[in-house]
Amino acid sequence: MTISHQIFTLSLHMLQTGHACISTKLLLRRQRNHAQEVDKLVEWCDQNSLDLNVGKTKEMITDFRRGEKETEPLVIGGEEVAQVQEYKYLGCIISSDLSWSKHIAKVVSKCNSRLYFLRKLKQFKVCHEILEMLYRASIESVLTFNLMVWYYGATVEDKSHLARVIRQAEKVVGVQFPSLDELVHKRTATKARKVVEDESHPLHDQFALMPSRRRYRAAKCRTSRMRKSFIPSAISVLNGTT
Template sequence: MVGLISKNDESAYREEVQRLTDWCKDNNLSLNVDKTKEMVVDFRRTRGDHSPLSINSSSVEIVDSTKFLGVHLEKDLSWSLNTSSLHKKTQQCLFFLRRLRKAQLPPPILTTFYRGTIESILSGCITVWFGNCAISDRKTLQRIVGTAEKIIGVSLPSIEDIYTTHCICKATSNVADRTHPSHTLFTLLPSGKRYRSIRAHTSRLCSSFFPQAIRLLSKMGLD
């Protein structure tokens, strides 16, 4: 569950949690409070105190990071922890790639293995985290791709190219689907070639998926 707290008013957020609790009770379900975590993302200069949630008279633990759909989220929305996790997983796959190379398998088969394992791991939810990934983290992931290139002996798409491809693919799908909630964010200018940019007051928003996707689609229209 994601809640927005405005002007230090947590009532709507807590009411939504209570509605979820009541719904579970009405449907003979039970929330496991021990496994339920709360993460507060607060970028205000002056941060107020946040009282922990209470579910069935038990306090919910407030954490600095959590894992959702395989992606590590941190309260400052940095991606170093997620990068470290990806690096560890792909290093394990590189070991098996080297073993296959020693078995003298041809480059096409090695490339198929790479795309099904290493590239699949690197591209998981990449449109969410890569845009705001630190340069050092990007270099860490690119080294994985570079190592795989040396093992296989062929050129592979860079981590930047993988991100761009996924952004364009997802954005194109959103534009084509009029029922998608984000469809209205992609509005063509009168020229019919470029899309209307999203105003971003922070670099974090500017580097996120939708502004990046709009820029990429506009660039494709000009090309």
């Protein structure tokens, strides 16, 4: 079944008791059986004495079909769930078109504001070691947060904006910092090896060795969107470094 025959909805349901977040459930569905999955979620909440805060529950629909796209509103407990075009989840802004431009724009904006403090500290004659430490703690940490999730799917323009942040920091500190390409390659290789070594990891079966036992079988990708995701990229990195 191809994506043109399906409607996929990503529903982020925050299960809350008071103000404490208990769990998060991701639903990837076809329209006809989505209501059944939601009913199961509501039933599970009731059985585990959890209150589902419908007011904070959002539904984001990802649909790449052509033509008219009609979807029935999601209703929980008689209350209609709001549909959104983007959602911030675990620090990442996920868009309904599965692009990362809005998330990257937010990252660049945050880093630019912190570059201001870096420049001010240089004016106060702070040593390069302290400036480098500040960069890695307050700027590089922001640039690399969840880097493996979104960097491979970033556009050339978005990557240039990220690279500009690093170049500006290098001019202020006077030290050359590793590029995001280098950082994501290193972190992807490390993460992929951990997944391969951990047989209990949910993604372990996605990394299958070929009969030669030297390379991993490439993931089947019908779209560039899939090809730029973590698993195909991680397999390419492992095949290039093992």
